[in-house]
Amino acid sequence: MTSEYWENRYQTHDMPWEKGAPSPGLVDFLATHRELPRGTVCVPGCGTGHDVREWAQAGFRAFGFDVAPSAIRLATEKTRAAGLQATYQLADFLRDEPPFQFDWIFEHTLFCAIDPKERDAYTRAVQRWLKPGGQYLAVNYLIPDEDGPPFGTTRTDLWNRFSPEFDLVEELVPRSYPNRTGLELLLWWRKKTAA
Numbered sequence: 001m002t003s004e005y006w007e008n009r010y011q012t013h014d015m016p017w018e019k020g021a022p023s024p025g026l027v028d029f030l031a032t033h034r035e036l037p038r039g040t041v042c043v044p045g046c047g048t049g050h051d052v053r054e055w056a057q058a059g060f061r062a063f064g065f066d067v068a069p070s071a072i073r074l075a076t077e078k079t080r081a082a083g084l085q086a087t088y089q090l091a092d093f094l095r096d097e098p099p100f101q102f103d104w105i106f107e108h109t110l111f112c113a114i115d116p117k118e119r120d121a122y123t124r125a126v127q128r129w130l131k132p133g134g135q136y137l138a139v140n141y142l143i144p145d146e147d148g149p150p151f152g153t154t155r156t157d158l159w160n161r162f163s164p165e166f167d168l169v170e171e172l173v174p175r176s177y178p179n180r181t182g183l184e185l186l187l188w189w190r191k192k193t194a195a
Ligand SMILES: C[S@@+](CC[C@H](N)C(=O)[O-])C[C@H]1O[C@@H](n2cnc3c(N)ncnc32)[C@H](O)[C@@H]1O
Pocket: 006, 007, 017, 018, 019, 044, 045, 046, 047, 048, 065, 066, 067, 068, 071, 091, 092, 093, 094, 095, 108, 109, 110, 113, 114
């Protein structure tokens, strides 16, 4: 899927992923982990920024990246209207270099949005954009669909992809938007530091 494809989805208001609210799993995660040291967080494929604003509200230095200019514009406008501070930048998470390496990456509906053939590039990007010892929090969408987006995945697929370079900190079935109940899996990973 090209950036033109995604920009067209915004231009034509064909955005069924847009729920007008952050991921319920993220809301609960931040509420139950108030002890976490605050740091930088990258939200790739941020859309209109609901998740970015949730991290910002919790005191993190939050950054959202997206390939669609309309997403960046809408996210910036909504964040200003909410009186919150966050930085948005047009970027291709799979191919671009990060501005710096982040303490956290939050995944929510980017992994399922990209062509499965690009998943190796996605995994390399998580490595590249995250500090050694940094944390990768993912709300994954476990659906069977092969003709996406969204494209399906399985826990086994995710485990095989991330466990060689990341330690699993926690795993749970999160609270979800009503139409995704029971279909999401929250995986909290920590990037291994070099031996
Ligand atoms: C299904 S939408 C999800 C948006 C947001 N995460 C949400 O849940 O509301 C996928 C988003 O990823 C963006 N995207 C797709 N490929 C991308 C890439 N390679 N780098 C950054 N953003 C990308 C799209 O423009 C779109 O905004």
